[in-house]
Amino acid sequence: MEKIHHNYVNVRGLKLHYAEIGAGPVVVFLHGFPEIWYSWRHQMIAVADAGFRAIAPDFRGYGLSELPKEPEKATFKDLVDDLVEMLDSLGIDKIFLVGKDFGARVVYHFALVHPDRVSAIATLGVPFLLAGPEAFPKDFLPKGFYVLRWQEPGRAEKDFGRFDIKTVVKNIYILFSGSELQVAKDDEEIMDLVDPSTPLPTWFTEEDLANYASLYENSGFQLALQVPYRAWLEDYGVEDLKIKVPCLLVMGEKDYALKFGALEQYITSGMVKEYVPDLETIFLPEGSHFVQEQFPDKVNQLIITFLNKLKMN
Numbered sequence: 323m324e325k326i327h328h329n330y331v332n333v334r335g336l337k338l339h340y341a342e343i344g345a346g347p348v349v350v351f352l353h354g355f356p357e358i359w360y361s362w363r364h365q366m367i368a369v370a371d372a373g374f375r376a377i378a379p380d381f382r383g384y385g386l387s388e389l390p391k392e393p394e395k396a397t398f399k400d401l402v403d404d405l406v407e408m409l410d411s412l413g414i415d416k417i418f419l420v421g422k423d424f425g426a427r428v429v430y431h432f433a434l435v436h437p438d439r440v441s442a443i444a445t446l447g448v449p450f451l452l453a454g455p456e457a458f459p460k461d462f463l464p465k466g467f468y469v470l471r472w473q474e475p476g477r478a479e480k481d482f483g484r485f486d487i488k489t490v491v492k493n494i495y496i497l498f499s500g501s502e503l504q505v506a507k508d509d510e511e512i513m514d515l516v517d518p519s520t521p522l523p524t525w526f527t528e529e530d531l532a533n534y535a536s537l538y539e540n541s542g543f544q545l546a547l548q549v550p551y552r553a554w555l556e557d558y559g560v561e562d563l564k565i566k567v568p569c570l571l572v573m574g575e576k577d578y579a580l581k582f583g584a585l586e587q588y589i590t591s592g593m594v595k596e597y598v599p600d601l602e603t604i605f606l607p608e609g610s611h612f613v614q615e616q617f618p619d620k621v622n623q624l625i626i627t628f629l630n631k632l633k634m635n
Contacts (some may be wrong), residue, residue: 326366328386333407334400339386340379340408344370345443347633348414349517350405351378354423354447355546356494358385358537359423360530364618365625372626374418379408381428383545385537393544394475397553398453403430415439418629422446422614424550427453433567434560442632444570444625447579447611449589450598454557459583466506472551481511482543488535490543492522495531499523499610501576524526525616565598570628572621574609603627 325389326451328341349369351362359378366376380387381401390396392443409417418441421429431453433440451457451578463470472478482490493516497504506512522531538546573589580586588594595601604624606613614621 326363331408331411333404333411335520336382336388336390337359338379340377341366342375343367344375346373346375347418348375348377349418349420349629351376352419352421352428353378353381353384354424355550356423356491356534357422358534360533360537361615364498365420365614365622368622369626371631372429372630374629379405381545381549384541389541389545393548396545396548398428398549398556399559401428401549402435404464405432406436406619407545409439416441418442418444418632420444420625422438423448423611424619427451427550430565431558433565434558434563437566440567442568442628443565444572444628446572446614446621447577448576449571449585449594450525450565452563455555462583464503465507466508466510468506469551469554470511471512472504472547473554475552478512478543480546481513485513486533487539491534491538492531495522495526495612496520498578501578501610501611503578503581523610523616563597566631567600569598569601570604570624571601572613572624573603573605574611574613574616575605575607577608579611579613
């Protein structure tokens with residue numbers, strides 16, 4: 323961890339943080355929620371040791387990156403535009419992109435808008451998904467599902483506000499590590515779904531929790547609730563929805579996201595290849611939504627093998 327360097331770059335009026343290690347072809351890692359640059363710590367060191375330059379930014383309003391003045395207006399397009407300007411500022415033209423959770427959506431959005439700047443894509447926990455109001459499977463989701471709850475302005479803020487930030491992060495990690503959808507009853511909030519005595523996942527240490535908590539204590543959850551949750555119905559803004567570079571998808575077999583709408587069938591039937599023709603999909607037995615932290619060695623090997631195969635072409 324001490325080998326990882328931390329830097330800032332001024333992007334579109336905001337001071338954004340990124341972590342960096344290594345030299346060589348550039349691999350950019352984009353986090354999800356409740357994650358942050360730190361969630362890529364294992365992968366960054368591994369790809370750097372394999373001859374790549376690893377960069378993991380904190381999205382605007384996350385972790386050590388500056389919060390915009392109106393976080394409630396942030397969009398996925400903002401995150402894409404931030405990345406473009408960050409790369410330009412660092413003198414980087416073409417990249418390998420790796421994304422986890424909603425970071426996968428940013429990865430694909432970036433590749434659709436700037437296809438000439440992407441060599442290949444790997445995503446964890448989330449495949450390519452159609453975007454826009456018509457594509458969101460609201461009618462197929464339980465009424466108390468956490469995504470629907472957190473889309474309501476003020477609801478998650480009130481729910482989270484009953485606890486300190488460390489407890490909120492802990493609860494979300496516990497919930498999202500499970501294999502079932504997180505659904506609250508009418509008289510419950512999402513935080514109520516976690517028994518306070520429930521231990522952390524075995525692969526997630528108290529030190530990890532303290533690191534995440536300190537980063538979210540710095541940023542809060544304002545931007546995190548806007549993007550992804552309240553901005554989810556935004557579309558990609560392009561007509562051609564085909565990803566034209568090689569892609570790798572890694573899913574945990576016990577990832578709750580597979581029960582999101584008909585996601586598992588969408589992946590296993592090959593429907594996803596209508597949009598991502600050159601796609602390799604790997605399911606990790608016992609894998610949760612956090613495969614890169616749960617099984618870092620396995621995920622590192624998959625990513626490095628994928629990158630090396632492309633580097634040689």
